[in-house]
Amino acid sequence: MRQERTVQASIFDVFATHEIGHELKAMSQWLDEHRDLLGLVARDLVRFGVKATGRQGLPAEAVLRCALLKQYRQLSYQELAFHLEDSASFRAFARLPWSWNPQKSVLQKTISAIRPETWEQINRALLLSAQQAKREDGAVVRLDSTVTSALMHEPSDSSLLWDAVRVMVRLLKQADALVGDAGPSWRDHCRAAKKRARRIQFTRGRPNRVQLYRELITIARATLAYLRRASERLAAATNPFIKLWQRQVCHYRPLIERILTQSERRVLAGEPVPAGEKLVSLFESHADIIVKGSRDAEYGHKLNLTTGRSGMILDLVIEAGNPADSDRLLPMLERHIAFYGHAPRQAAADGGFASRDNLATAKAWGVRDMAFHKKAGLRIEDMVQSNWVYRKLRNFRAGIEAGISCLKRAYGLARCTWRGLDHFKAYVWSSVVAYNLVLFSRLKPS
Numbered sequence: 001m002r003q004e005r006t007v008q009a010s011i012f013d014v015f016a017t018h019e020i021g022h023e024l025k026a027m028s029q030w031l032d033e034h035r036d037l038l039g040l041v042a043r044d045l046v047r048f049g050v051k052a053t054g055r056q057g058l059p060a061e062a063v064l065r066c067a068l069l070k071q072y073r074q075l076s077y078q079e080l081a082f083h084l085e086d087s088a089s090f091r092a093f094a095r096l097p098w099s100w101n102p103q104k105s106v107l108q109k110t111i112s113a114i115r116p117e118t119w120e121q122i123n124r125a126l127l128l129s130a131q132q133a134k135r136e137d138g139a140v141v142r143l144d145s146t147v148t149s150a151l152m153h154e155p156s157d158s159s160l161l162w163d164a165v166r167v168m169v170r171l172l173k174q175a176d177a178l179v180g181d182a183g184p185s186w187r188d189h190c191r192a193a194k195k196r197a198r199r200i201q202f203t204r205g206r207p208n209r210v211q212l213y214r215e216l217i218t219i220a221r222a223t224l225a226y227l228r229r230a231s232e233r234l235a236a237a238t239n240p241f242i243k244l245w246q247r248q249v250c251h252y253r254p255l256i257e258r259i260l261t262q263s264e265r266r267v268l269a270g271e272p273v274p275a276g277e278k279l280v281s282l283f284e285s286h287a288d289i290i291v292k293g294s295r296d297a298e299y300g301h302k303l304n305l306t307t308g309r310s311g312m313i314l315d316l317v318i319e320a321g322n323p324a325d326s327d328r329l330l331p332m333l334e335r336h337i338a339f340y341g342h343a344p345r346q347a348a349a350d351g352g353f354a355s356r357d358n359l360a361t362a363k364a365w366g367v368r369d370m371a372f373h374k375k376a377g378l379r380i381e382d383m384v385q386s387n388w389v390y391r392k393l394r395n396f397r398a399g400i401e402a403g404i405s406c407l408k409r410a411y412g413l414a415r416c417t418w419r420g421l422d423h424f425k426a427y428v429w430s431s432v433v434a435y436n437l438v439l440f441s442r443l444k445p446s
Contacts, residue, residue, distance in 0.1 A: 016089045024093045026441035040118045065094045067111040071434035077104035119429030135443045136310040138340040142397045143349040146404050147290045149300040149415040152281040157263045161216050162197035163282045164256040168223045175230045186226035189219045213267045286421035290322050312436045325352030343367050348397035411435045
């Protein structure tokens, strides 16, 4: 049975006098003042259908604090396990039960179980504290967008086809291990597929590459046929391991068929495939193709952020696809109004958010000054009260770039290192919560 918190703390839990120790102590005090949040984490850690008996797991309080430590110091799970055992300040912050030294596998399993909705609620509680402490009232805001990359390699048709073949061969080998000699016969085409994928990479001239692609697609389709026959033959099996194998096959088969279809359309038929229909990763199938302006394409998800005068992240939306910034201004303002109960008095946004309709609607909702970095055909007197106000808000908007840069460099928001869409969202929100908690501890007077 898992506890929510460590009831009896050690008298030896002390923080270092270093600057990091002071920050950890201030963060720990805020968490102690909001122990009601531990119930949210505890519910995420309860696995469905598991009885509340047996050995006690890592307390929910320790899991939450370890997750914040990981994002705050940008540690791997192995590094986090070492520092929890080695550092007195880390152990004091994590509130680990006496003599407990969790391994990296335990930390990964428990930290990744915290849902993104839980992180968002923790962030809202943090913003309420900032509002009560008069550190952030949401009256002046700035908006911008950025991209967080998914955990994947640079996509190409040949690399996707090679990924598909090696995954199918791995599944076929697993099937052989489960049923032995009773499994259907098949051939391992991994070596041939890898050879052609490598040749495509270094071959010049479209006609030469097309012929290699034909051979690679033929190999992938043959391997897919082997996998389909194996799945059909094992369909009536009741072995739980075979059912788990079938679940993996059901997950990968439609993705592999999409890869084959888009490769045939793009390479063989010379047909352009819209970005919304492309699959860029067999393992991170949720990843979108994001192109901002004339910059290189990125593969992950677009984030829209709202920050205030304090620099804290007031709101965050992880978008699906690559919507235009101008389509996302009003929804972001609506979310701000729903949380704070009123529209911001002043708002500043990048030029991509600008449009006459957005300006008129923002004014109608109560935004007194709505400044866009690029005028986009709008007059300054229509946006704000004076040129002085416009310059102030334009300069204020530039500050969000520093916040985004800090999130990416120091809190891991440049690239998500967790797999799957739900874990992607949890990773992004945990980075934001760690960033806001550190910033709040620095703003709070000692």
